[in-house]
Amino acid sequence: MNDKKSFLAGAGANTRLAHIGNDPSDYHGFVNPPVVHASTVLFPNARTMETRAQKYTYGTRGTPTTDALCEAIDELEGSAGTILVPSGLAAVTVPFLAFLAAGDHALIVDSVYFPTRHFCDTMLKRLGVSVDYYDPMIGAGIESLIKPNTKLVHTEAPGSNTFEMQDISAISAVAHRHGCVVTMDNTWATPLYFKPLDHGVDISIHASTKYPSGHSDILLGTVSANAAHWEQLKEANITLGICASPDDSYQILRGLRTMGVRLDRHQESTLNIARWLEEREDVARVLHPALPSFPGHELWKRDFAGSSGIFSFVLKTDSPDRFKAKAHAFLDALSLFGLGYSWGGFESLALHVGLSDRKVCKAPSEGPVLRLQIGLEDVADIRKDIEAGLAAAKSM
Ligand SMILES: Cc1ncc(COP(=O)(O)O)c(C=O)c1O
Numbered sequence: 001m002n003d004k005k006s007f008l009a010g011a012g013a014n015t016r017l018a019h020i021g022n023d024p025s026d027y028h029g030f031v032n033p034p035v036v037h038a039s040t041v042l043f044p045n046a047r048t049m050e051t052r053a054q055k056y057t058y059g060t061r062g063t064p065t066t067d068a069l070c071e072a073i074d075e076l077e078g079s080a081g082t083i084l085v086p087s088g089l090a091a092v093t094v095p096f097l098a099f100l101a102a103g104d105h106a107l108i109v110d111s112v113y114f115p116t117r118h119f120c121d122t123m124l125k126r127l128g129v130s131v132d133y134y135d136p137m138i139g140a141g142i143e144s145l146i147k148p149n150t151k152l153v154h155t156e157a158p159g160s161n162t163f164e165m166q167d168i169s170a171i172s173a174v175a176h177r178h179g180c181v182v183t184m185d186n187t188w189a190t191p192l193y194f195k196p197l198d199h200g201v202d203i204s205i206h207a208s209t210k211y212p213s214g215h216s217d218i219l220l221g222t223v224s225a226n227a228a229h230w231e232q233l234k235e236a237n238i239t240l241g242i243c244a245s246p247d248d249s250y251q252i253l254r255g256l257r258t259m260g261v262r263l264d265r266h267q268e269s270t271l272n273i274a275r276w277l278e279e280r281e282d283v284a285r286v287l288h289p290a291l292p293s294f295p296g297h298e299l300w301k302r303d304f305a306g307s308s309g310i311f312s313f314v315l316k317t318d319s320p321d322r323f324k325a326k327a328h329a330f331l332d333a334l335s336l337f338g339l340g341y342s343w344g345g346f347e348s349l350a351l352h353v354g355l356s357d358r359k360v361c362k363a364p365s366e367g368p369v370l371r372l373q374i375g376l377e378d379v380a381d382i383r384k385d386i387e388a389g390l391a392a393a394k395s396m
Helices: 004-009 014-021 046-051 064-077 088-099 114-126 136-145 166-178 227-240 246-278 297-303 320-332 379-395
Strands: 082-083 107-111 130-134 150-156 181-185 203-207 221-225 283-287 310-314 351-354 369-373
Touching: 004 014, 014 064, 014 246, 064 082, 064 221, 064 246, 082 088, 082 227, 088 114, 088 150, 088 181, 088 203, 088 221, 088 227, 107 114, 107 136, 114 130, 130 136, 136 166, 150 166, 166 181, 166 227, 221 227, 246 283, 246 310, 246 379, 310 320, 320 351, 320 379
Parallel strands: 107 130, 107 150, 150 181, 181 203
Antiparallel strands: 082 221, 203 221, 283 310, 310 369, 351 369
């Protein structure tokens, strides 16, 4: 057989997703890798045990199953190494613990995923790390917020719930001039639509719970580092003893095979719904970076290769004391959409976004913000359900 690795290096995204990770010839030709359940690994003799001179030494340090997934993620991210952790939230907190110490300061984007903020305001604070939140649109202006003890700049683009874009390259360049580590929660785009390490980010974070899983049944996070930061990340992971289960790792590798085609469909249906909502009288604004009307659209167009399946819209409402009632009327009239957290799965979901945690990016004033995760159902049915929601909101 000819060299598959060099063929894949020049192949398209879906071809690579179908073949990266494990090598079937390692396991008798079976297409998928085995699910290795492991704590203990045996050594052939005392000398090998003493020097740990074999590929696998203990379950927390990797197995053929977790390695297959890590190799696939490295391939997608262009990273020197990837760790697996049990949730997307752990994929944020583990690198923070790896690169921050008492007395340090961190800059966190204000449109951050709320549990990340909670971790910073509680546990990081207790460990002696101070935090400031910055405007996602700050770009190179972040320089004015950097202090002598600033060690980490955390980015997330688009931002959670309100989808603000960030100039990741400009922020990374400034942060590096001041010796800071740059982390990015890239869950929305996946490495198919944005590759953080190519834009100067040191640590790329992914809640694989979303698109790589795709079926709302697995929790897992990946953290991928460039060469300069890999050893420190890996060391922290081993020290903390945080690792992912073989069954979940296997399922995420399985999900990656179809992630590209699922994302194409999410993208197409979501844009269809977003554009349609934008035309409606009862919608004040649609918060989706791929729409030319969105303030961060030019950044999205410059840096991103696509858009995924989650966005928000602002439901036009005359008075703030009716925001909640209108939002609930919309949600309660939905039949197809589930009311639930998370996203990236096959099914459509909706929720009323709470933005009271924001310090810099204030909530829209024209009405409640409703977040939609557009699933793989037929667009006509998705529209019909949203129409029912909008009609209920209008009639109240
Ligand atoms: C942007 C973002 N990052 C991280 C996470 C956390 O992922 P998990 O639910 O696996 O902890 C989420 C979950 O909603 C998210 O939206």
